Amino acid sequence: MTSHEIPRVYVAGHRGLVGSALVRRLEREPVEIITKPRHELDLENPIAVLRFFARERPDQVYLAAAKVGGILANSMYPADFIRNNLLVTLNVLEASRDSGVKKLLFLGSSCIYPKLAAQPITEDALLTGPLEPTNEPYAVAKIAGIQMCRSYNRQFGTNFVSVMPTNLYGTGDNFDLNTSHVLPALIRKFHEAKLSGASAVTIWGTGAPRREFLHVDDLADACVHVMAHHDGDELVNIGCGEDITIADVARMVGEVVGFSGTLEFDTSKPDGTPRKLLDVSRLSKLGWRAQIPLRDGIEQTYRWFKESVSHTK
Numbered sequence: 001m002t003s004h005e006i007p008r009v010y011v012a013g014h015r016g017l018v019g020s021a022l023v024r025r026l027e028r029e030p031v032e033i034i035t036k037p038r039h040e041l042d043l044e045n046p047i048a049v050l051r052f053f054a055r056e057r058p059d060q061v062y063l064a065a066a067k068v069g070g071i072l073a074n075s076m077y078p079a080d081f082i083r084n085n086l087l088v089t090l091n092v093l094e095a096s097r098d099s100g101v102k103k104l105l106f107l108g109s110s111c112i113y114p115k116l117a118a119q120p121i122t123e124d125a126l127l128t129g130p131l132e133p134t135n136e137p138y139a140v141a142k143i144a145g146i147q148m149c150r151s152y153n154r155q156f157g158t159n160f161v162s163v164m165p166t167n168l169y170g171t172g173d174n175f176d177l178n179t180s181h182v183l184p185a186l187i188r189k190f191h192e193a194k195l196s197g198a199s200a201v202t203i204w205g206t207g208a209p210r211r212e213f214l215h216v217d218d219l220a221d222a223c224v225h226v227m228a229h230h231d232g233d234e235l236v237n238i239g240c241g242e243d244i245t246i247a248d249v250a251r252m253v254g255e256v257v258g259f260s261g262t263l264e265f266d267t268s269k270p271d272g273t274p275r276k277l278l279d280v281s282r283l284s285k286l287g288w289r290a291q292i293p294l295r296d297g298i299e300q301t302y303r304w305f306k307e308s309v310s311h312t313k
């Protein structure tokens with residue numbers, strides 16, 4: 001790229017929750033967005049990825065391709081979670097180095113931090129204690145990604161930056177009750193209970209765990225901001241700075257959907273981490289803060305669910 005050319009930006013995982021939000025956000029920037037559907041580029045295939053990067057020569061990369069899922073999916077498919085995430089990260093980072101990518105943003109997750117980390121969780125809590133068992137394979141793959149970014153920076157002089165998003169939700173989410181995260185699951189459960197006239201909705205676990213929820217459009221905006229304003233090895237947490245119990249967020253979803261029945265708690269299902277509120281001071285110092293209040297975000301996501309998903313099953 002010369003100074004008068006616009007940057008070529010590759011978004012890996014552009015059909016996913018995060019990748020699709022990044023594409024929507026980057027469409028407002030003076031950049032050329034590069035995407036490639038899965039059937040044309042298998043990110044698990046190292047040769048295909050090297051060739052793709054050699055041909056396309058992106059200047060910047062957002063690595064949003066990942067195998068993700070909620071607490072149940074993580075425990076049902078642990079091999080898929082560690083294998084896919086390690087392979088994709090390995091291939092994309094190596095091809096980025098090989099083809100001379102100027103800057104890469106690697107997306108991790110708040111589950112990389114120890115299960116019982118002090119709250120709110122600062123970036124330096126990484127590798128200071130045991131992980132939450134329900135998502136350990138996924139977390140280990142993401143920690144490997146962070147260490148790869150740092151090692152490549154040190155050995156090859158690359159500029160690979162790692163961000164750690166909190167629990168995400170929003171447009172393009174997965175609403176499959178067996179594999180989804182909690183917020184889309186609640187939206188679907190309350191919607192279907194309202195339609196069928198059910199008197200109660202079942203929530204997994206005790207309802208006591210706390211989670212911090214960030215709308216994916218906020219996350220995409222934060223990623224573009226970090227790409228522009230932060231370099232090097234220091235992780236950057238991305239969150240809104242506030243958390244809520246699962247029981248309270250369930251009540252909020254019930255109100256948004258218009259369900260007037262009761263909540264039941266299925267304590268045979270796991271709670272997972274008791275709390276994982278991110279410390280977002282570093283991100284604040286970079287000049288970014290979340291804009292979408294949780295209730296507004298849930299209302300928007302429920303509208304999107306009704307328009308795009310509810311009739312498809």
Ligand code: GFB
Nearest residue numbers: 070071074111135180181182185203204205209270271272
């Ligand atoms: O969102 P979630 O699946 O993942 O669950 P984690 C959050 C909390 O909501 C847990 C409870 O305490 C669940 O037991 N929950 C209540 C439900 N009802 C439901 C429901 O119907 N569906 C789901 N899915 N949960 C994930 C990790 O952990 O967080 C991933 O597994 C990733 O690796 C992601 O890091 C951000 O927040 O517990």
